[in-house]
Amino acid sequence: xxxxxxxxxxxxxxxxxxxxxxxxxxxxxxxxxxxxxxxxxxxxxxxxxxxxxxxxxxxxxxxxxxxxxxxxxxxxxxxxxxxxxxxxxxxxxxxxxxxxxxxxxxxxxxxxxxxxxxxxxxxxxxxxxxxxxxxxxxxxxxxxxxxxxxxxxxxxxxxxxxxxxxxxxxxxxxxxxxxxxxxxxxxxxxxxxxxxxxxxxxxxxxxxxxxxxxxxxxxxxxxxxxxxxxxxxxxxxxxxxxxxxxxxxxxxxxxxxxxxxxxxxxxxxxxxxxxxxxxxxxxxxxxxxxxxxxxxxxxxxxxxxxxxxxxxxxxxxxxxxxxxxxxxxxx
Amino acid sequence: xxxxxxxxxxxxxxxxxxxxxxxxxxxxxxxxxxxxxxxxxxxxxxxxxxxxxxxxxxxxxxxxxxxxxxxxxxxxxxxxxxxxxxxxxxxxxxxxxxxxxxxxxxxxxxxxxxxxxxxxxxxxxxxxxxxxxxxxxxxxxxxxxxxxxxxxxxxxxxxxxxxxxxxxxxxxxxxxxxxxxxxxxxxxxxxxxxxxxxxxxxxxxxxxxxxxxxxxxxxxxxxxxxxxxxxxxxxxxxxxxxxxxxxxxxxxxxxxxxxxxxxxxxxxxxxxxxxxxxxxxxxxxxxxxxxxxxxxxxxxxxxxxxxxxxxxxxxxxxxxxxxxxxxxxxxxxx
Numbered sequence: 001x002x003x004x005x006x007x008x009x010x011x012x013x014x015x016x017x018x019x020x021x022x023x024x025x026x027x028x029x030x031x032x033x034x035x036x037x038x039x040x041x042x043x044x045x046x047x048x049x050x051x052x053x054x055x056x057x058x059x060x061x062x063x064x065x066x067x068x069x070x071x072x073x074x075x076x077x078x079x080x081x082x083x084x085x086x087x088x089x090x091x092x093x094x095x096x097x098x099x100x101x102x103x104x105x106x107x108x109x110x111x112x113x114x115x116x117x118x119x120x121x122x123x124x125x126x127x128x129x130x131x132x133x134x135x136x137x138x139x140x141x142x143x144x145x146x147x148x149x150x151x152x153x154x155x156x157x158x159x160x161x162x163x164x165x166x167x168x169x170x171x172x173x174x175x176x177x178x179x180x181x182x183x184x185x186x187x188x189x190x191x192x193x194x195x196x197x198x199x200x201x202x203x204x205x206x207x208x209x210x211x212x213x214x215x216x217x218x219x220x221x222x223x224x225x226x227x228x229x230x231x232x233x234x235x236x237x238x239x240x241x242x243x244x245x246x247x248x249x250x251x252x253x254x255x256x257x258x259x260x261x262x263x264x265x266x267x268x269x270x271x272x273x274x275x276x277x278x279x280x281x282x283x284x285x286x287x288x289x290x291x292x293x294x295x296x297x298x299x300x301x302x303x304x305x306x307x308x309x310x311x312x313x314x315x316x317x318x319x320x321x322x323x324x325x326x327x328x329x330x331x
Numbered sequence: 332x333x334x335x336x337x338x339x340x341x342x343x344x345x346x347x348x349x350x351x352x353x354x355x356x357x358x359x360x361x362x363x364x365x366x367x368x369x370x371x372x373x374x375x376x377x378x379x380x381x382x383x384x385x386x387x388x389x390x391x392x393x394x395x396x397x398x399x400x401x402x403x404x405x406x407x408x409x410x411x412x413x414x415x416x417x418x419x420x421x422x423x424x425x426x427x428x429x430x431x432x433x434x435x436x437x438x439x440x441x442x443x444x445x446x447x448x449x450x451x452x453x454x455x456x457x458x459x460x461x462x463x464x465x466x467x468x469x470x471x472x473x474x475x476x477x478x479x480x481x482x483x484x485x486x487x488x489x490x491x492x493x494x495x496x497x498x499x500x501x502x503x504x505x506x507x508x509x510x511x512x513x514x515x516x517x518x519x520x521x522x523x524x525x526x527x528x529x530x531x532x533x534x535x536x537x538x539x540x541x542x543x544x545x546x547x548x549x550x551x552x553x554x555x556x557x558x559x560x561x562x563x564x565x566x567x568x569x570x571x572x573x574x575x576x577x578x579x580x581x582x583x584x585x586x587x588x589x590x591x592x593x594x595x596x597x598x599x600x601x602x603x604x605x606x607x608x609x610x611x612x613x614x615x616x617x618x619x620x621x622x623x624x625x626x627x628x629x630x631x632x633x634x635x636x637x638x639x640x641x642x643x644x645x646x647x648x649x650x651x652x653x654x655x656x657x658x659x660x661x662x663x664x665x
Contacts, residue, residue, distance in 0.1 A: 267551030
């Protein structure tokens with residue numbers, strides 16, 4: 001079973017300390033509980049979605065997986081190897097080898113491209129670092145990559161500022177694909193793009209997956225794109241997973257009250273649909289001082305009936321690989 | 332007998348250009364639309380299509396180097412473009428209020444929320460500070476902020492995004508405007524908060540009997556809120572009709588392409604239909620119909636002449652030379 005899992009995350013925790021102001025005497029005055037014990041596994045070739053509202057820890061999870069921000073605790077296994085061990089060994093060769101297999105497409109294509117490098121420099125930089133392409137083949141590979149993401153050869157000599165947002169995101173994808181990764185973490189790749197361009201990028205991502213068989217970890221707050229592109233989805237709230245299920249299952253029969261509210265609050269582009277909106281009271285609490293027990297309990301309509309204030313619910317399988325963390329399921 | 336509602340705002344051929352070093356940006360180029368009393372008009376379009384500039388032009392607060400060079404903006408029978416600056420000051424905030432896209436930057440960080448609300452109220456109404464404060468607290472109650480007496484003394488940075496937007500709505504409503512211009516009021520908010528704010532705005536509009544222009548790029552948001560929709564593309568209106576007509580029987584190819592490019596929660600997973608290319612540069616926009624380079628149905632007539640906004644069916648305006656030819660139904664795309 002575990003052989004077909006590309007990525008396994010076990011009890012991942014990422015806390016950020018809050019330091020007091022000052023130059024000499026910095027004291028830790030608090031902790032931001034960005035990610036608080038998430039576990040999941042991503043199958044080979046699938047698109048695993050990570051959804052949640054801003055500040056719930058989606059990006060922190062992704063960065064901890066890639067060791068861009070080393071996790072506070074917990075283990076991450078990539079194709080059976082423990083990621084943390086490799087990074088801690090400081091063996092440069094091994095680290096590079098691992099980095100080649102896992103790549104990241106950042107949220108903002110305006111900030112993640114060096115404005116002083118041409119597209120050719122940007123896409124060929126990985127060749128220089130990983131040395132997996134012989135120098136004589138660099139340009140062939142560059143043009144191949146450009147074609148793959150739908151850009152033209154003459155674009156190679158241009159600078160990032162000459163491109164629109166959608167084209168920049170294509171460049172970012174080409175750069176990530178330059179090292180032939182097995183796992184691509186796409187962090188809100190279409191959030192900053194216009195609707196008509198968004199569809200182009202989503203289609204491109206799907207097409208690339210079909211052609212190259214890459215596994216995606218797709219992070220987004222936009223449930224409609226998640227439904228469109230993902231095979232399985234995990235819903236995150238304040239640093240914890242509340243529900244994991246197959247996309248169709250999750251969207252047709254959500255079990256966690258938060259997922260239900262989240263799904264019902266998406267505006268549907270159809271005037272006839274008078275969906276029963278569940279309007280959640282209040283706002284997402286601060287991750288510095290998260291609520292006790294189930295973190296959703298202050299906003300949950302069912303919380304009074306159960307022991308949600310005391311007991312932190314665990315993710316439990318309720319059948320068909322549908323995992324829910326809610327006390328209400330068992331009483 | 333029911334009378335047809337009068338229009339509260341009618342814009343004719345509005346043209347606002349920006350004179351930049353790179354050339355004249357034709358941000359709004361001959362926009363005509365109307366808002367009837369008590370209705371919500373959804374102004375939909377992608378970024379850079381001229382939605383915000385249209386709204387800013389209504390209040391005549393287009394930032395430099397932009398200038399309104401042509402057109403009429405008729406509000407309650409009077410042309411706003413012929414008014415003096417001091418007359419406009421009486422209209423801004425009192426008659427027509429504006430909710431800006433980003434509540435974080437439209438509030439002054441160095442004044443408390445109470446100060447900012449009192450300023451607006453005292454500017455347009457002859458009341459003392461104490462009375463204004465009472466009114467402000469009342470407004471906070473109206474926009475459903477808990478503990479208004481305490482919260483009103485907070486500064487913008489102490490409020491969350493949703494709270495700031497509620498505060499911005501309270502400020503806009505402080506003088507009971509007849510027309511509310513809401514420029515992407517929920518774009519920066521999370522979906523659950525967006526649902527809260529949209530619900531609030533819908534209820535308030537009903538309670539106070541205002542008219543509203545809701546500017547957004549999100550087809551889902553307008554579907555639930557607007558009575559009529561005007562679709563903008565590259566500085567022009569391409570289609571205006573009732574909400575249901577826009578969604579179920581769009582006649583302009585851009586409107587339909589836009590609807591098809593949005594992944595829909597209720598839709599099955601399949602390949603999204605894309606609109607090829609990107610939004611044109613408005614310094615030198617395409618000739619004729621501005622959508623023609625990206626349109627599946629473009630012919631020679633589309634390249635040569637600007638299509639006027641014509642009433643194809645009652646209350647259904649389309650700016651496409653081939654709209655009649657489609658005879659009430661767009662053929663499906665290849």
